[in-house]
Amino acid sequence: MPNYNFSPQEMIVVAGARVLENNKVVFAGTGLPMVAITLAQLTHAPGIIPVFEAGAVGPTLNRGLPLSVGCSRTTSKAMYLQGLNAAFELAQRGFCDFGFIGGAEIDMYGNLNSTMIGQFPEAYRRPQLRLPGSGGASDMAASCERTIVIMSHEKRRFKERLSYRTSPGYLDGSPDARQRAGLLGQGPYRVITSRAILGFDEATRRMKLLATMPGETVASVQEHTGFELLVDDNVYPYEPPTQEELRLIREEIDPRGYFIGRKG
Amino acid sequence: MDWTGLSPDEARKLLVNKDKSKRDKRMDLARAVATFVRDGDNIGIAGFVNSRQPVAAVHEIIRQAKKDLTLSFHSAGLAVEYLAGAMALEESSCTIKRLEFAYWGIELFGISPMLRYLAENGKVELEDWSNFNMSARFKAAAMGLPFMPCRSPLGSDVMKANRAKLMDCPFTGTPVVLVPACHPNVALIHVQEADMYGNCRIEGPLFTCPEISMAAGYTIVTCERIIDHEEMVRDPNRINIPFFAVDAVVEVPFGAYPGNCHSWYYFDEIHIREFRSAGEAFRKGHKDSLRSYYNRYIWGVRDTDGFIEQIPYRQLKHIQQIELREFQLMRSQN
Incomplete structure (x- = not known):
């Protein structure tokens, strides 16, 4: 892979910011989503209204x-x-256009696991690897109108079958699965990774490759994915971060590098 | 239904028979914990991840070696990490029997070594929920209702290992989740300001502190400072927890340290990393640094003053200045 002047985290944040629309209400978790929202506010979307589950709205x-x-x-x-x-009630009521979430594992229907690795339910009380748990992610997945998922793109994380389904995506992919389950929001809108931008096919609800990140190809993205991806007819190479986007991230938003890994 | 703290009927009865008078509830933390926390209790842990965690109260529970605790919380970091670390070092001292929770981690500092240690070795009963589920469970209890309907976590495995019930809404016919009320025996809540009667004024996000105080059988409030009652009632709209939902008021400056207490001090990244890395070393089999941490900061001191006295002044000054100054000013100085 060529030596780019930006880190994978910076690419994810830039893509996360670009996908956000101005004047939308965005429910966000800790970490990269906050950087993405701030970048969007400083560039094309000054009217974004952040909602944080602990209680703050619109800071x-x-x-x-x-x-x-x-x-x-x-x-x-x-x-x-x-x-x-109050924050989750806002989401349930329909105030939150986007929810920004993540997980340790994702499947082809956009369901996420952030609870445990191991046999569930047999080994629930003695998992192979215990993860922090849902937090607010499953609430956002249930009730925000659309969710944007940020993932580290590795084969062991993009799985045919999750150990545990923490946050609902399109469930089993069957028509109207979310509505039948009683879920309100439309479901996952985009998956943003260090290798690709992905969406979901309207008919099958399967994950679909929309764009490849700099240095990646359709084949290399598929190679790092543990299930078969659909590929959009118009799949395209994603624009790398601009100098201005990188400057904002490095100098204005996260100068101490808390969430953005630095190129060594 | 197994109620793991108080059942709704027990919670109602306890409150009805309680002295609800406006009286001086100030006491020291050792007495508050000795009076209100019993072995086997379900403890409601207030705060959120590493913000306004009841760290001082938890350290005292560790010193008093309370056992067979059930911990109920939405998202927690430091408070539960401290309890679990004590249990990991000395199972004869403090023990956790069960967790009812949505998230246990140290957020930016990493995932929790102690949750991994307890869960992966099968040392605790687990019951996963979502954050909204847990806050709705406390809210149901605070409302005097046995359950709350909720949209999440429909479609999730979270429901397969907890006591939530799925039902069709009697009005719309569509599925909803019912989450049972959570009435902890005792709640631990850290706030910025309280008066001697227990009225509390919270700065920043409220998290679920008001609901937890009303849900619990007894509530121990620690605060950065006790303020005059006349000052408190000058702005009744700013009282977030009313006095009759509080049983003990303890003034403990730095009571949420090394976590964040809005308007008072930010996270102490240095100390949190020191504590977390000792836990991580323990999980990997190197037990000495965690033991010396507990000996130095918890078991070896009498109270929170003894803990804070050991933190370098410059560290404390730094985390206070972050709260007091605009970020731009901080950056131009660094």
């Missing part, structure tokens, strides 16, 4: 990048400041 994030969705920096100039119930 300007000008006190520095929050290190947690519950930390002090989420409240600067917030326009509503309550707690978890």
Whole structure:
């Protein structure tokens, strides 16, 4: 792979920012989603309204990048400041256009695992690897109108079968599976990884390759995916970050490099 | 239905028979924990991940070696990590029997070595929920209702290993999840300001602290400072927890350290990393650094003052300044 002047995390953040539309309400978890939202606010989408599950709605994030969705920096100039119930009730009511989530594993229907690796339910109480748990991810997956998933793109994470389904995507992919389950939002909209931008086929709900990140090809993305991807007819090479996007990330948003890995 | 803390009927009865008068509830933390926390209790852990975690109260529970605890929380980091570390080092001291939770991790600092240790060795009963599920469970309890309908986690495996019930809504006919009320025996809550009667004023996100205080049988509040009652009632809209939902008021400066306490101090990244890496070393079989951490900061001191006295002044000054200054000013200084 050629030597690019940006890290995989920077590419993910830039893609996450670009996919966001102006004047939308975005429910975001800790980490890269916060960087992406801030970048979008500083570029094409100044009207984005962030919602953090711990309680802050619509802050300007000008006190520095929050290190947690519950930390002090989420409240600067917030326009509503309550707690978890209020935040999730907003999502359930339909106020949140996008939810930004992640997980340790994803399947072809956009279902995510952030709970455990091992046999479920047999080994639930003694898993091979215990992960932190749902947090608010399954709530966002259930109730935000559309979700954007950020993933590290490795074969062991893009799996045919999840150990445990924490956050619902299109479930088994059958028509209207989400509606029948009682879920409100439309489901996963984009999966953004270090290797690709992916979406979901309208008919089959299967994950579909839309664009390849710099240095990747359709074949290399498939090679790092543990199930067969659909490939969009118009698959294209994704535009790398601009110098201005990189400057904003490195100098304005995350100057200490908390969430953005630096090229060594 | 097995109620793991108080059943709704027990919770109602306990409250009805409680003295709800407006009286001085100040006491020291050792007495508050000795009075209100019992072996076998279900403990509601307030705060959120590493923010306003009841660290001081948890350290005292460790010193008093409470056993067979059930911990109920949505997202927690430091408080539960400390309890689990004590159990991992000395199973004869503090023990956790069961977890009812949505997220246990140290967020930016990494996943939790202690949750991995407990879960992967089969040392605790687990019951996973989502954050909204847990906050809705506390809210149901605070409302005096046995359950709350909720959209999540429909379609998730989260429901296959907990006590949530799926039903068709009697009005729309579509599926909803019912999550059972969570009435902890005792709640641990850290706030910025309280008066002597227990009225609390919270800065920043409320998390689920008000609901947890009303859900629990007893509530121990630790606060950065006790303020005059007249000052508190000057702005009644700013009282987030009313006095009769509180049983003990303990002034503990730095009571959420090394976590974040909005408007008072930010995370101490240095200390959190020190504690987490000792836990990670323990999980990998090197037990000494975690033991010396506990000996130095928890078992070897009498109270939170003894813990904070050992933190370098410059570290404390730094985390206070982050809260006091605009970020731009901080950056131009560094």
